[in-house]
Amino acid sequence: MPTKIEKDAYTGSDTTGHEWDGIRELNTPLPKWWVYTFYATILWAIGLFILYPAIPGLFSHSKGVLGWTTRDQVAEQMTAAQAAQAGFLDRINQASLEEIVGDNELFTVAQVGGKAAFADNCAPCHAPGGAGRPAFPVLADDDWLWGGTLPEISHTISFGVRADNDESRFSEMPAYDGVFSGQETADLAQYVLSLSRPGADLAAVERAAPLFEDNCVACHEVGGQGNRELGAPRLSDQIWLYADEESAIVSQINQPRHGKMPAWGERLNEATIKMLAVYVHSLGGGE
Ligand code: HEC
Ligand code: HEC
Known part of the structure; x- marks a missing residue:
């Protein structure tokens, strides 16, 4: 196979010297701007490798001279968010339920916090927005089993219904199986x-x-x-x-069902219980 490099008459570029059945291959160089951009990206990448964590090792990875990590970044953002909330949570801790409802700012915070805590803890039984399901009462209407004032709702949430503590709401309908025909x-x-x-x-x-x-x-x-x-x-x-x-x-x-509701005072902090009481009270049926 002949390997003669020639100048191509039309383009002015060299051929590679490869030829198949009379067809010769042109050696068209990449445009200069493309090549330099390519080199620049390589330099940029090396820079990033040096500054930031990049190269995986067997047990760890290169740390980068800036010492930056996503973990630190999240921690920083969380500290900032907690600091922003702390003021409000302190005030909610100190305020009575009535004071929270009476204060526009605290009420808004309690609504947002209560809604989020409700979605996490209560919606699995009571459905989103307290819409209720069979055996799990609607919390968004004005029909209350145990009472719909702020302190009554707060008590039910803290101590539960038929839960294992002395303050729990409690009563049991007798089972009449065998008593009646x-x-x-x-x-x-x-x-x-x-x-x-x-x-x-x-x-x-x-x-x-x-x-x-x-x-x-x-x-x-x-x-x-x-x-x-x-x-x-x-x-x-x-x-x-x-x-x-x-x-x-x-x-x-x-066979009465004796529905149970967990005591949340054992699991959630005081501010969260207060926000939940305010939120449930505001769903439509608060007294
Ligand atoms: C495991 C299911 C379950 C979860 C989770 C649950 N509840 Fe309940 N809840 C019940 C049941 C069952 C009742 C009704 C018990 C009864 O009186 O027979 C009830 C009753 C209530 C009542 C009383 C309603 C009334 O009419 O007096 C309130 C208020 C309430 N729940 C709020 C909450 C809040 C707030 C949460 C989340 C922190 C929550 N519940 C989570 C099962 C649950
Ligand atoms: C000691 C009090 C008590 C007595 C006595 C009692 N109940 Fe109940 N009843 C309850 C309670 C508390 C509930 C709801 C809690 C549960 O069982 O989960 C209930 C629930 C019910 C419900 C369900 C209502 C609903 O909204 O789904 C019916 C129906 C009912 N009772 C009928 C009766 C009948 C009929 C009798 C008499 C033969 C009776 N009860 C006697 C306390 C009582």
Whole structure:
């Protein structure tokens, strides 16, 4: 194969000397500006390698002469953010719940902090925004099992419901499994339904009235008005902790669920509990 380097007549560049079946290869050099930019990027990279952490080793990496790390940067930013918050958190710690609600600035901080803490800790049960799920009460309405004032909400959050501490909200609906016949339990379910809507079996309601009077009124009150001292839900409204179906009511009478809510005072700091109480209170039903 001939390897003669020639000048190409059209472009003025040399050929490489390679030739295949009469086709010769042109040796067109890269443009100068491109080559110098390329060298400049190499120099730039070497500079970065020297200044910043770059070269991996077996157990660590080169540290760079500036000593910069992303970890330090995050730590710096966090210290700055904590310093900015500390002032507010101190004030929230010192203020009463009413004072927080009365102070525009603190109220805003409590709303933002409460909302974030709610999303982390409460939304898994109570749903985002306190919208509730079956067995986990809606916190955004004005129907309260245990009370909807700031101190009452704060107490429920701190000590929980049926939780393992002396201050916890506590009451247990008895399990009537075996106490009533199947017929009596079905009658009672009809009675409970009749308190909140038309269309119940009237003969059953009449049969159940004395049973309700003797067994249920002690907690659920006359007419099923409910009792917050005992966390006994109002049965005369359309709001249900469990469900408004006969089967759900029968099951609650036989085997009450005794829903549990954790005591958050053991897990969250005081400022967070206060912000949560203010946030829940503001969801729509605060008293
Ligand atoms: C593991 C599930 C669960 C989590 C998590 C949870 N709760 Fe509850 N919460 C419940 C249950 C169940 C009840 C109702 C208990 C009952 O009275 O039968 C309840 C009741 C409440 C009540 C009382 C409502 C009323 O009508 O009186 C408030 C207030 C409340 N929760 C706030 C919170 C806040 C704030 C958080 C987050 C810090 C939270 N809950 C996290 C399960 C949960
Ligand atoms: C010692 C108090 C107490 C007595 C007595 C009692 N209950 Fe309850 N009841 C409660 C409590 C507390 C709850 C909610 C907590 C739970 O079980 O999780 C409840 C819940 C219910 C619910 C569910 C309501 C909902 O919103 O889903 C029904 C229905 C009910 N009771 C019916 C009855 C009937 C019928 C009787 C009488 C046979 C009765 N209860 C007796 C305390 C009581």
